[in-house]
Amino acid sequence: MRISFLGLGVMGYPMAGHLVKAGFEVRVYNRTTAKAEQWAKEYAGQAVATVAECVEDADVVLVCVGNDDDVRSVTTSATGAIANMKAGAILVDHTTTSANLAEELLEATAKANLRFIDAPVSGGQAGAENGVLTVMCGGDPSDFDAMQPVFDAYAKSSVLMGKAGQGQRAKMVNQICIAGALTGLSEGLLLAEKSGLDVHTLVDCLKNGAAGSWQMENRANTMAQDKFDFGFAIDWMIKDLGFCLEEAKQHDLKLPLTEASTEAYKALSAEGLGRMDTSVLLKAIRKQAES
Template sequence: MARVAFLGLGVMGFPMAGHLAAAGHEVTVWNRSPAKAEAWAARHKGRVAATAREAAEGAEFVMACVGNDDDLRQVCLGEAGAFAGMGKGAVFVDHTTVSAAVTRQLSALAVEAGLGFVDAPVSGGQAGAESGQLSVMCGGTQDDYARAESVIAAYAKICKLMGPSGAGQLAKMCNQIAIAGLVQGLSESLHFAEKAGLSIPEVVEVISQGAAGSWQMQNRHQTMAENHFDFGFAVDWMRKDLGICLATADETGASLPVTALVDQFYKEVQAMGGGRWDTSSLIARLRR
């Protein structure tokens, strides 16, 4: 078992840190709003730290799951940042979905300080975090990854090294690109079924057994039919992720016409007041 710090206790980080404690790791948590950290400690066995640096002191692994590039920089750098508290040889594991550019920048700084660094964004949403069944795509050195893999296993159903620093973030972009087009297609399919006078449950029962079947269809068709979206991965976060995808596509020369279009559809959902709705809320704009 390892000494682990977990930074960021949102809808993903809270249960992920809980799985680490349940697996027997010695866990110290930190969160920007201390109340969440105290709530976590009341439910799980572990210690609360006042700063990211304090949480990282003495930890073999420091896991982070925060909001965006700027949040990650603040958590890592500065006098109160995690890097300042980590001992040489400790490994920083970043579960935040951020740009590959900030990942490479922070990885280089970690190496200069004698630290390991693994970018390890996750897929599976809140449900996957709570059940410990996340897909984790990683970037970094083989040695750093090999050390971190057994700790990440506490909340992963699959964990894979995709390449050097930044490769995990690039793989997560592939994930979000695939989801964006899929959810739009599912939204249009269910909307068409409604307009055609068909039963959504019956349509899904049939088509989900063929080539149209997907996780989104299986897990979201009922709530989409009921116009129920106050759960899951928020539209605001999806737009953040798609913005990263589109910016990276400009850098690499990739063409993402469907992703760019769906990003604008999510912008319309935000304008409808749905920034915190689940990403399956794309169907709501079709029903207006």
């Protein structure tokens, strides 16, 4: 199986590397050519200068870039993947995008006699590096089954949520839950701090109970130490929560916590913290609690 990977950011770079380790023939493209060349040297893969050259003859094309417009630039543009892929190949978008874009890509790939799966991932940079991501998929069941050996290279779980677009909608729910968990965790840590509780001991006590979560186990101690320079940047979270609110609007739903979290993250980004991890929400919660 010949695989092309478009986008070598903090997620795509290690994901593409895991594919080489799993024995796949991998060709990569990145907007910054030096990054692709660095990857090729590290993993003994092939780096090319254009999307068209990258996807030529590929059985599977994986995309992991920044936002809807970034995806369009490497897929539906005149020089993008769809115009240059061979008939019958599968396009898989691992980018977190709007569900509308997933449906747009389904239509575009169908016209080109291609197959499509929207497959956003969860697990962050650490999950990508360790090959333990969760993949939420929307698409045809037979295409999903065909992709299992690929997903297995960098994920611990891949689940078909329904038709194209449903993978992105599942990711929206994921991001809402993260925002809620971090809001509660932030308020809990503030009370722990004021009450004189040792956070490390507290986390060991709570993590295996009903309050336990990935956020608690992996972020509570660093939050208490005022460390936020890692993980999933809040500027990306603002984008993702925007998709959530837009989807909710289409269903006449109001999501108060999600709206409040989005505004808090926007305020933090305006303060120059846009590249900090999402757990920096603690700073906004602290300001609200102590005002």
